[in-house]
Amino acid sequence: MMSPFSKYELTLLLVLLSSLNNVCSFTPTSTISTASKSTSLRIQTKTTTSPSASASTRIIKQNPFRRSSNTHTHIHSSSNTNNEKMESYTNTNTNTKKDISFDTIRNKNILVVGGSGRVGGSVVCQLLQHGAKVTVGGTKEESYLESKSRWITLFSEDDKSAIPKTTWDDEDLLSFVQINREDAQSIKKVLLDNNKNYDMVVHTAGPFQGKVKSPNGVIEAAIDSGISYIDVCDDYCTATAAKTKYQRRAVENGVSCIVSTGCWPGVSSLMAKQLTDSVLKKHTELEARDLTVDFSFFTAGSGGAGSTLLVATFLILAEKSLMVVDGRRREVDAMKEYSKINFGPIVGDKDVAHLNLLEAASVHDVLGIGNVKTLFGTAPGFWNTLLGAMAQLPSSLLSNEPIMEKLALFSLPIVRVVDYFAGATNAMRCDVSCSKDPSVSEMALYAHENLEPCVGECVVGFCAAVLGNCVDYGIYFPEEAIEGGEDLAQVLRLTSVGAHTLEVESNSGLTKKEMWGI
Secondary structure (H helix, E strand, O other), X not given: OOOOOOHHHHHHHHHHHHHHHHHHHOOOHHHOOOOOOOHHHHHHOOOOOOOOXXXXXXXXXXXXXXXXXXXXXXXXXXXXXXXXXXXXXXXXXXXXXXXXXXXXXXXXXXXXXXOOOHHHHHHHHHHHHOOOEXXXXXXXXXXXXXXXXHHHHHOOOOOOOOOXXXXXXXXXXXXXXXXXXXXXXXXXXXXXXXXXXXXXXXXOOXXXXXXXXXXXXXXXXXXXXXXXXXXXXXXXXXXXXXXXXXXXXXXXXXXXXXXXXXXXXXXXXXXXXXXXXXHHHHOOOOOHHHEEEXXXXXXXXXXXXXXXXHXXXXXXXXXXXXXXXXXXXXXXXXXXXXXXXXXXXXXOEEEEEEOXXXXXXXXXXHHOOOEEEEEEXXXXXXXXXXXXXXXXXOHHHHOOHHHHHXXXXXXXXXXXXXXXXXXXXXXXXXXXXXXXXXXXXXXXXEEEOEHHHHHHHHHHHHXXXXXXXXXXXXXXOHHHHOOOOHHHHHHHHHHOOOOOEEEEEEOOOOOHHHHHOO
């Protein structure tokens, strides 16, 4: 349970709530939604009676570690009738498969939409380090130039991970283009620039919460231009909407796309897949629906987050937390009931509580896991207290993006001060168990000293898999896109290059090399 407020915590809480009152005073009352829940929550909490895949995803056999065929059945809703029809088509990637390594990135032309932000900037710098040619797509060149100055400072010549000084002023290696992320036609013009000949688009321009009905011009333009696509969408319903709308078009155009990549979601889902595959291979009497997957995440302070990530956090707090129990979706209060989880010898024990994160839905729907929950915690402890207090505010207020943007900008100086002392450690842990068989006990742990470079490293690992032709045509969540076993281990090897802690404990016999590729 949460401890009572200390005087220090109450002071900070009053400052933030006062700031919320201030930013709300500048916003007309009519702009605040009257919906009791966000659109994404209403869709997420639909009860399902089967662990099978949702409308736009592959239908998976009982044992999800077996990829049965390169021909998959998909469900499409007819625009002329209310009845659903079944269609089959092949999505096999016909290009020569390459080893999953950073070599697949070298000399590739990649457009990073939202590359001026903290997440996008991390992706840009990691791509440059591995020899890619990067174009940053954004709305304001001034923001790009400010970010570029920061990157030059972070990756100075005296650092072992330095980016050559000549890179920063070489427009063949790093450039900017103005785009509107919702306007597919304008983005297509950029992608069809013969001087660039783009190989991939990476979409990092969030927040993605509540964008189910918003135009996603980036993925539409990429698919129509025949260019591979990756994003960092952390909202299940927004990602699923894109899959439903563009899946058929991606297959027909021969385009490989992965949605919801990064550390979590992304690497976290791959951890769950590798662990559950190992269990099901050993315990053939069990099915995926018999298993329990518990995700635990920790970030010190804000993890060095920019305003966009703060907005995303506030929007998530507007939602009840989804968990899956015996194959059925349930809602629980966010950031309320705490438990203590160990994140390894460096990070130690941390308090975590329910938060509505994408993995709860995707791992259930894609892998068929019968029991899933997602827990999150931060430090110092009063940040947990503040998040819990904010979660009690009306969802109609928290889900109002313009207000949350103002609150994030107002709060950012306070957050930066706390981050200076708290650091930016990021850790994720995945535990697998089974009520039918107590001998099932699996755990994988990943920890990194800094969330910002961690995200970029993880996204680039997924880029390597796509550019290595290891992902079928279509749009997939990470645990759908990457084949279990060797391919998955190689992706985890690339995504963990900067991690200081990598562990696996397995009663099914899964080794560290089989898990992490090292």
